[in-house]
Amino acid sequence: MEQLADQERSYRRGSIILRQGDRAREMFVVHSGWLHSSVVLGNGSRQIMCFQFAGDLLGLSLLAFRDVPETLTAVTDVTLRPFSRERLGAVLGAHPRIGALLLALTEAGRVSLADRLASIGRTPARARVASLLCEIYMRLRQSGQAVDNHIHLPLTQEDIGDATGLTSVHVNRMMRGLVEDGVIERSGTQIRILDEKKLCAEASFIDRDDIDSGWLPGSA
Amino acid sequence: MEQLADQERSYRRGSIILRQGDRAREMFVVHSGWLHSSVVLGNGSRQIMCFQFAGDLLGLSLLAFRDVPETLTAVTDVTLRPFSRERLGAVLGAHPRIGALLLALTEAGRVSLADRLASIGRTPARARVASLLCEIYMRLRQSGQAVDNHIHLPLTQEDIGDATGLTSVHVNRMMRGLVEDGVIERSGTQIRILDEKKLCAEASFIDRDDIDSGWLPGSA
DNA sequence: CGCACCTTTGAATGAGATCAAAGATGGTGG
DNA sequence: CCACCATCTTTGATCTCATTCAAAGGTGCG
Secondary structure (H helix, E strand, O other): OOOOOOOOOEEOOEEEEOOOEEEEEOEEEEEEEOOEEEEEEEOOOEEEEEEOOOOOEEEEHHHHEEEEOOOOEEOEEEEEEEHHHHHHHHHHOOOOOHHHHHHHHHHHHHHHHHHHHHHHHHOHHHHHHHHHHHHHHHHHHOOOOOOEEEEEEEOOOHHHHHHHOOOOOHHHHHHHHHHEEEEEEEOOOEEEEEOHHHHHHHHHHHHHHHOOOOOOOOOO | OOEEEEEEEEEOOOOEOOOOOOEEEOOEEEEEEOOEEEOOOOOOOEEEEEEOOOOOEEEEHHHHOOEEEOEEEEOOOOOEEEOOOHHHHHHHHHHHHHHHHHHHHHHHHHHHHHHHHHHHHHHHHHHHHHHHHHHHHHHHHHHOOOOOOOEEOOOHHHHHHHHHHHHHHHHHHHHHHHHHHOEEEEEEEEEEEEOHHHHHHHOOOOOOOOOOOOOOOOOO
């Protein structure tokens, strides 16, 4: 399905792949590594919207807007496979099923963003941090990147703050609290989930079903 | 394009069209009226995600999930035109262009949600209220429902609070402040934008381009 | 006209921000 | 291999914005 992409491209940790406001050229499939998309506001503060892992699609906003609405930053070293809008258009024309599948994926992304919005808008700091950890943990586990309740979290507390709408100082206190209460364990960038149930409960975490593709039109 | 829908259905102001957690049956096109989609968390608080007006699509999450993730509530009396997933699937199979267009629309919805997330996560109360007013005003104006800088806002301050992550008490104080500073004017559910520039500036409002559909595959 | 709901206002409280500075950590170059 | 420097984490004190609680006006619908 994703032979539509060109050859791989590599970026260093910290690189900016797309900058908000730039004219968009292409979209990407993540081949390896972590990224996040964020918005920087007039007052200089940053809101991280979501994190992307291997297999995720980047820059689909190009489908709707000429100018990139969100900055894409590499959290770790990454490799991406770019593809153009025209190429995607051709594929969609030939394979309607792929269009429908993309539609479902995008919609799932929207729901995930909505869940984060509820977390930030309506829960206290500790729940927001728990929610972020929970979401990342679940996603990594689903793609086999969580071994034994144990994940690699290459984010600074500043990053976590920008994703949860908190200051890094307060993130520190909340994480510390989660450790003290035996919910998680930390050493460096490694995190172990000691009490998944409690973590999910504190986060008001909603575990969404897997994507349901039974309705898709027949493949062409 | 939207002959795929069945006959119109009417709902009273305050009705719940879809309830989170229910098994989804169908999607809708808004024919007339206002709605909003929201999530209620375990602690009883509610986060309103977005508002829908005539022409908007409802319940697309059915494309990805069996269970409805967000509650859909009628803000005013509304009329909707339902359509099924299978019907949409058939249309997509026959007209890839429509799939691509839907993809662009959904992506635009995602970006709009991201803008709200930035507002709630990273701006103070007054900016959040300004941002919500700004967004609603722009959307209504685009669909010709704003006459002379003047809109009908059928929301309680509680609603506005649930959309901005604030309490209704604080929303009241912020709105009052905007009035005192000559940014808006209110009487009942009517709102007049006196200083659009100032409103946008306070809101860190980002006016997105119109949707760009030049790349779509040829119609079938 | 009366009742339900919404808006407005004030005072007290509290969660999270801000400011500042002292430890850790790790990557880099010598 | 070690030392150094930049970056990140941790901690404390103080401040402030927003919440909470409570009660008094408005408004419109039945």
